[in-house]
Amino acid sequence: MTAASADAAAPDAKPLSQTQRAIALLREMVISNKLPPGSNHLEIELAALLGMSRTPIREAAIVLEGQGLVEVKPRHGVRILPIAPADMEEIYSILTELESLAAYNLANTRPGDVELSELRQHIDEMDSALAADDRHRWARADDEFHRSLVRLAGNRRLETVVTTYSDQAHRARLLTLFMRPTPSASNDDHRRLVDAIAAGDAEAARAIHRAHRIDAKNMMLKLIAAHGFSSV
Amino acid sequence: MTAASADAAAPDAKPLSQTQRAIALLREMVISNKLPPGSNHLEIELAALLGMSRTPIREAAIVLEGQGLVEVKPRHGVRILPIAPADMEEIYSILTELESLAAYNLANTRPGDVELSELRQHIDEMDSALAADDRHRWARADDEFHRSLVRLAGNRRLETVVTTYSDQAHRARLLTLFMRPTPSASNDDHRRLVDAIAAGDAEAARAIHRAHRIDAKNMMLKLIAAHGFSSV
């Protein structure tokens, strides 16, 4: 352990500014639904909550507003944006298109065993989580799989956009996680996708992933329509 | 004219906060290359330049950083991000995909004459600008055409992302505007695209637009490769 720090794995973790802490903490609270969608929070309250002054809170709010998670309403504080079915429709459209592009591009790069096994590890983890009937773990692995897919495609901006909209969708996915049927069929798609990527068949990779995402979107929208939505 | 205001078209234009002014002014200066790519600007200098304190400058810098136009470097002020060929590659990939999606979706909505004529007006304006050999006017109309296309598709988030990356690409387009051949063939693509949309042929609309964007990207990259890039 280094002399200066006792927490992270990085040998010389910089002190991390208050603004960065505020961003990380608020983001986590939003996407995990700890701050309920539709709720308002005054800057002073958030400042007190996180033990800092209004300045870093404001800066964090601006960042999170840019990421579509909150809205700064002049006299009502920071409003946690709700996610309506129409929003999910928008988000999934974009994710479908961009992740499919990632799959296409990745297949064209002819990735090596390192990259492919990274993807396959996440798939195995999903299977394992399913076997243990641990949906949270499954969801995390699913997330990681999609994140890896996009990262390996090598377009940093693509990564950024996909992360932004995945974050927005995250809360809705949490809500439907236990409403949906067992997501075992999903892994068949994943395996076929990785096989197509390994074979360098870019068109197939794109088609498989697009179909996968469209299925996911339809299921999500159906669940939301059936169960309603707590958002305001 | 209203009693309170003497400038805008809106009857009751709110005073517009300093932060909002800073965002608008800095964004314009960045995407028009008035602030050279790669240059650094201390918060105090920008504050003096725009006649305000550091606070709104900081907030604006955060917003523009989120839009990929600048980078806040702790001791060196705000750095205007340069655009390298690799960045253009990333940006055009994303724009190609998302605008093609917009074309696809718009075609599926079976837009009425109002929408279609909006698109066609921009095409006519491009023709007119070309006839007058006014490339700046052409570029503006081309921009408007693409912006309309995406807006009419009706996905607000899609609009946001496309605007973000169009802004990033804007400076490079300015640089190559006078290097490229006369962009008259481009309008053939636009007309075929609108026809496909009018006919409700979503697949054709997507294919036409994708090809259009890929052509544009290849030309841009070739120009940049040939001419080099002033970016640092």
Added chain:
DNA sequence: GAATTAATCAATGCATACATTATTTCGATC
């Protein structure tokens, strides 16, 4: 003369103060 270290300088990160302005409350009038 080069390199290493100490001292100076400067820009930022953050807290705080204050003016502005939307909201709310209280009172008065109908």
Added chain:
DNA sequence: GATCGAAATAATGTATGCATTGATTAATTC
């Protein structure tokens, strides 16, 4: 009792001050 208006309240937008810390310059040693 309800509605309108005015005063009070509260939250923000912005400016400013200060401590921190990175950068830069000077100085000293080899």
